[in-house]
Amino acid sequence: MKFTVFGIGSATPQIGKHPSAFLLEIENEYVLIDCGEGTQFRLLEHKIKHTRLRTICISHLHGDHYFGLVGLLSSLSLARRNEPLTLIGPKSLLEIVNIQLLNSGNDLSFELIFVPTDPQHRKLVLEKKHFKIECFPLIHRIPTTGFLITKKRGQRHLIPDKLPDDFPHTFIHLLKEGKDVTDELNGVTYHYLDYTTEGDPPKVFAYCSDTAFNPGMLETIKNADLIYHEATFTKELTARAQKTQHSTAEQAAEIAKAAGAKKLVLGHFSSRYKDIEGHLTEAQAVFENSELAEQGKNYEIK
Ligand SMILES: [Zn+2]
Numbered sequence: 001m002k003f004t005v006f007g008i009g010s011a012t013p014q015i016g017k018h019p020s021a022f023l024l025e026i027e028n029e030y031v032l033i034d035c036g037e038g039t040q041f042r043l044l045e046h047k048i049k050h051t052r053l054r055t056i057c058i059s060h061l062h063g064d065h066y067f068g069l070v071g072l073l074s075s076l077s078l079a080r081r082n083e084p085l086t087l088i089g090p091k092s093l094l095e096i097v098n099i100q101l102l103n104s105g106n107d108l109s110f111e112l113i114f115v116p117t118d119p120q121h122r123k124l125v126l127e128k129k130h131f132k133i134e135c136f137p138l139i140h141r142i143p144t145t146g147f148l149i150t151k152k153r154g155q156r157h158l159i160p161d162k163l164p165d166d167f168p169h170t171f172i173h174l175l176k177e178g179k180d181v182t183d184e185l186n187g188v189t190y191h192y193l194d195y196t197t198e199g200d201p202p203k204v205f206a207y208c209s210d211t212a213f214n215p216g217m218l219e220t221i222k223n224a225d226l227i228y229h230e231a232t233f234t235k236e237l238t239a240r241a242q243k244t245q246h247s248t249a250e251q252a253a254e255i256a257k258a259a260g261a262k263k264l265v266l267g268h269f270s271s272r273y274k275d276i277e278g279h280l281t282e283a284q285a286v287f288e289n290s291e292l293a294e295q296g297k298n299y300e301i302k
Contacts, residue, residue: 001026001131001151001203001301003226005267005293006042010232011064012271018042018295019064020209020268022228026151027130031055033147033207039068040075046296050076051083055126057133058089059209060144066093070100077109084111088125088133090143091116119143122220136220138211140245147207148220151301154199162195203301208255209268212245218259225301227261228293230268234278246270249279253286267293 002025007018019036023046030053032039043050053076058066066089076085087093094114101108115125117135126133130152135145155176163172167190171181175192176199182189206221208214209230221227232246241248247255249266256264264287269276276292283290 001149001205003205003228003265003299003301004046005265005295005297005299006039006046007036008267008269008293008295009036009064010230010268010270011062014271017269017271019067020059021068022207023048024149024205026149028052029054031057031133031149033057034059034065034209035068035072036064037067037071040072043072050079050081053085054083055086055088055133057125057135057147057207058087058093059138059146059207060140060142061090061093061096062142062210065210069093070097073097073101073108073112074104074106077106081110084113086113086115086126088115088135088147089117090119090145117145119145122148134220136217138208138217139214140210140212144210146209146211146217146221148224149205149207151203153202156192156196156199158196164190167195205301206259206261208252210246212242213247213251214255215258218255221255221259221261224259224261226263226265226299227256227259228265228267229255231266231279231283232268232270234273234282249282249290250286253283253290256290257287261287262289263299264290265293265299266290 004023006021009017009019020034021036021039022033024031119137122136124134132150134148138144138146174181175196178192180191204224206224206227229252231249231252233241233248235248235250280292
């Protein structure tokens with residue numbers, strides 16, 4: 001699973017800092033998380049094949065998290081996309097998208113499957129063979145959810161040396177799926193436990209933006225391999241963070257530490273900071289494996 005940062009900015013536009021948008025690559029398909037203004041240009045810059053973009057998750061309806069959505073959908077339609085697209089977000093998002101498309105006389109060339117998030121409870125919003133997406137409540141001025149994306153345990157690994165020469169090779173995939181295979185020609189049963197080892201463990205990514213300090217989500221995001229957490233402010237502005245329902249870098253690090261995360265990536269920096277090194281120092285004092293999100297950077301979650 002690979003996480004790519006498209007934007008590190010927040011609500012006030014900043015030259016060189018794009019608004020929130022992030023791409024997850026899982027098993028040959030993409031999930032876009034938030035879609036700030038101009039996100040479609042980031043997809044072009046990164047040469048992302050739009051046919052492999054299958055899912056878009058929107059955390060909340062503050063503009064810096066979704067004003068790029070209708071532009072992106074319109075462009076996908078211009079490109080005559082056929083593949084269905086799943087849109088996951090606050091329930092009024094569909095109404096907003098529909099009214100814009102309707103008034104532009106623009107019928108989408110593809111099916112848009114809408115799944116509403118629940119800002120009150122953790123909820124499974126998408127389940128696929130290789131991964132699942134859950135939303136969970138964040139604390140913000142309007143209904144907002146984070147997203148927990150879990151890449152499921154991989155297929156079992158074959159031990160090629162152990163496999164007898166006369167094993168019917170067309171059934172190898174069954175062993176990898178954890179199923180015993182009986183060869184009907186000679187009645188021999190091959191037990192998958194004898195020929196395979198366990199697949200790669202599940203990988204967990206937690207997206208937490210925008211939110212005030214939110215220990216209520218710890219149970220949901222515990223032991224995540226990577227947490228992306230907003231750090232709009234540094235700790236001198238804790239009162240302002242509380243008032244605007246954002247977090248400081250220190251609070252984000254406290255969450256990562258308490259969750260037992262492996263790594264923390266901070267973003268959504270306020271435009272008041274010309275230099276964001278203070279965010280890093282502050283976070284690392286609490287949780288050492290903290291990093292500042294960098295636009296265009298990929299983070300392998302392995
Ligand atoms: Zn917001």
